[in-house]
Amino acid sequence: MANNKLDKFKKLVSQEKSGWLDKAKWRKENEEWLDISFKIAVKVMSALKRNKEIGTFPKNQKELAEALECTPQYVSKLLKGQERLGIDTITKVAKIIGVKLLEVPEEEMKEGIAINEELSLNQFTQTIKSEECVMVTYEFNKQMNKRNNLESIYSELIQASTYVRRSDSHLKVA
Template identity: 50%
Template sequence: MSIERIKKKLKENSKKDITWIEKAKYRAENEAWLDVSFAIATKILLVLRSNKENNIAPKTQKELAEVMGVTPQYVNKVVKGKENLQLENIVKFEKALGIKLIEVPQQTSTLNIEQFFESIIAPKTTKKSESFTLVDDGLEETQTYNPNNNYNLRVA
């Protein structure tokens, strides 16, 4: 075989490395949750390091997995910052480590639950009654609608 033929075969049979392009696209498409996942991973690793220094369990990823009831492989994926976490698992991490990973803002409104439901259920109008005139078969008839009773009163 000639050198040119060998080069040609190598070129035909070699695979182009395009995995970096796929990884870049994935990162761009999932940037928001990957950033949050990375922040959670960092916090978990810092707590594990602190636990190890202070001789508090769980000290390792394996111990953390046992406490949480998940596999060590899952914990490893999480601490790499590449796992799309479910709320259930976030809560497991929080309980196992005794920390808060995600804060949900509290409602600042002074409206209590009863007031909230009353505002939804209550009629939108404040009028006691409303009159209007209908013409039916040439007869003029006044019809009064009372929004508080939700029924029509006919007046001749």
């Protein structure tokens, strides 16, 4: 009887390799864009749910496919969070559902502060991690020790700089 159960089990189990290891390696290699694609998919599904509640177009995947002029199968892949999306697709979907899906941080650049008459520097605003700020300060101090004649410029530079603490553990150095 035990042998009969084993035979039934062997018939149910496929002899073909599933490829799960290759799939897991692929997911690990593509983790960054898969995470972003998944987050976009969640936002799109939330927007479709909200549109359905308030009766706004598009309310479902089929209507979104019509608006995107693509197949419902493509929208299904998009909403699984495993589709490699181009910027054009992301912006088109965002426009159709009325939700911001991608944000690119803007760099501020301010020019033209003269520190003293001998040295004129341009001032730029740059966001850096706080750990990087420590390294920049260390390297700058090392250079200043080599050049004693620049100490007065250093103090003026420090006075002209401002540090703004942000919640995402970055410093904004102006």
